[in-house]
Amino acid sequence: MSPNHMPPISASAHDILQSYSDELEMIEPDESETAQAIADAMLSISRKTYKHSGHATRSVHAKSHGIVRAEFEVLGDLSPALAQGLFAKAGRYQSIIRFSTIPGDILHDSVSTPRGMAIKVLDVEGERLDNGRPSTSQDFVLVNGKQFSTSNPKAFLRSLKMIALTTDRVEALKIAASKIFRRIETAIEAGGGESGLLKSLGGHPPTHILGESYFSQLPLRYGDYVAKFSVVPASEALTALVGRQVDIDDDYDGLRHAVSDFFAQNDAVWEVRVQLCSDVGEMPIEDATAVWDESISPFVTVARIAAQAQPSWQAPETQALNDSLGFSPWDGLAAHRPLGSIMRMRQLAYQKTQAFRSERNPLPVEEPSIDDAGPADSVVGNAWR
Numbered sequence: 132m133s134p135n136h137m138p139p140i141s142a143s144a145h146d147i148l149q150s151y152s153d154e155l156e157m158i159e160p161d162e163s164e165t166a167q168a169i170a171d172a173m174l175s176i177s178r179k180t181y182k183h184s185g186h187a188t189r190s191v192h193a194k195s196h197g198i199v200r201a202e203f204e205v206l207g208d209l210s211p212a213l214a215q216g217l218f219a220k221a222g223r224y225q226s227i228i229r230f231s232t233i234p235g236d237i238l239h240d241s242v243s244t245p246r247g248m249a250i251k252v253l254d255v256e257g258e259r260l261d262n263g264r265p266s267t268s269q270d271f272v273l274v275n276g277k278q279f280s281t282s283n284p285k286a287f288l289r290s291l292k293m294i295a296l297t298t299d300r301v302e303a304l305k306i307a308a309s310k311i312f313r314r315i316e317t318a319i320e321a322g323g324g325e326s327g328l329l330k331s332l333g334g335h336p337p338t339h340i341l342g343e344s345y346f347s348q349l350p351l352r353y354g355d356y357v358a359k360f361s362v363v364p365a366s367e368a369l370t371a372l373v374g375r376q377v378d379i380d381d382d383y384d385g386l387r388h389a390v391s392d393f394f395a396q397n398d399a400v401w402e403v404r405v406q407l408c409s410d411v412g413e414m415p416i417e418d419a420t421a422v423w424d425e426s427i428s429p430f431v432t433v434a435r436i437a438a439q440a441q442p443s444w445q446a447p448e449t450q451a452l453n454d455s456l457g458f459s460p461w462d463g464l465a466a467h468r469p470l471g472s473i474m475r476m477r478q479l480a481y482q483k484t485q486a487f488r489s490e491r492n493p494l495p496v497e498e499p500s501i502d503d504a505g506p507a508d509s510v511v512g513n514a515w516r
């Protein structure tokens with residue numbers, strides 16, 4: 132029997148779930164060469180922007196629109212199938228959230244691209260993945276779309292090389308193109324469709340970054356099972372922002388200001404949800420473009436994230452924290468091992484670009500620490516002290 136057709140197991144009278152096994156992944160013989168080429172292409176972006184700015188930034192998702200502290204609460208009374216890994220028992224953790232947009236260069240926000248939400252849950256317990264540097268956190272690294280752009284690493288490498296060519300070049304052209312792409316995308320969406328390509332090129336609608344839902348797009352191990360993750364706005368102040376447009380045309384940092392304005396007045400609550408894989412035949416692991424059918428397996432809430440009103444951008448402190456933070460889907464528990472070829476590619480790429488940032492910036496990328504007894508601003512990295 133092929134490993135991808137291992138029999139699903141029944142977790143309860145109602146759920147048929149795919150059990151996790153190391154054999155679910157199909158590793159291509161030349162994968163390590165492709166991983167190296169992807170990491171090199173990513174690094175070439177950081178090198179290019181570093182040459183220009185003298186500061187080492189992330190090779191993608193370089194611009195941050197806010198960093199906030201939050202409490203990550205694992206819900207009690209989860210069913211046995213959902214009570215896995217970090218979610219095995221109810222608990223409360225300190226966490227840090229960074230909001231970003233995808234380009235590797237720091238651009239005017241009118242170049243409107245998909246949004247990112249990276250969550251670092253601090254001081255979690257359990258067997259860890261080896262990610263090459265000390266860490267005690269569980270990261271969730273998400274974007275606001277359900278589908279990854281390319282199905283496999285080689286196709287991704289081809290598109291990445293194109294992106295690398297356009298990074299750090301002619302911002303004015305990108306601003307002008309973004310306006311045109313946004314108009315076309317609006318017309319496509321009015322007809323019920325959407326274009327991931329147009330959005331990534333600057334055609335993303337100018338939506339409020341806090342009104343978005345975020346997705347892992349790709350699967351992770353979920354203890355005995357396999358799941359994709361999402362984080363969705365839950366509190367009234369956040370859901371009021373769903374679909375809300377922000378004035379980005381006249382404000383270089385329009386998204387950052389929108390996030391600051393929100394957190395000056397409001398608390399925020401998100402739900403963390405998982406979509407369990409019921410059968411890898413229907414819900415493949417190795418095809419990164421596969422969107423799992425929610426009518427077969429809906430997303431179910433397993434945790435809540437609560438952030439109090441707080442300053443979400445305070446220069447220079449937040450800029451320093453931005454430098455010292457390093458998120459990766461591979462910073463986490465063995466129970467939440469990232470799965471599939473694109474996930475496997477990510478490990479080396481994040482390691483290399485974070486090492487590049489550490490070597491060049493005054494503050495290295497390192498694990499933040501917590502002063503449990505302190506007030507909300509007690510989540511510290513070197514940068515936060």
Ligand code: HEM
Pocket residue numbers: 169173188189190191192229230231246247248249272273274279287346347348349456457458473474476477480481484485488
């Ligand atoms: C082969 C595929 C991918 C590669 C090679 C890749 C690579 C990278 C790299 C090198 C960084 C910067 C790391 C740093 O310097 O700290 C990054 C950041 C990021 N990536 Fe990916 N990525 C991939 C796929 C994805 C996917 C599928 C998602 C989400 C669904 C994602 C979301 C993000 C986000 C949100 C950040 C910003 C993290 C932060 O706030 O620091 N990436 N990615």
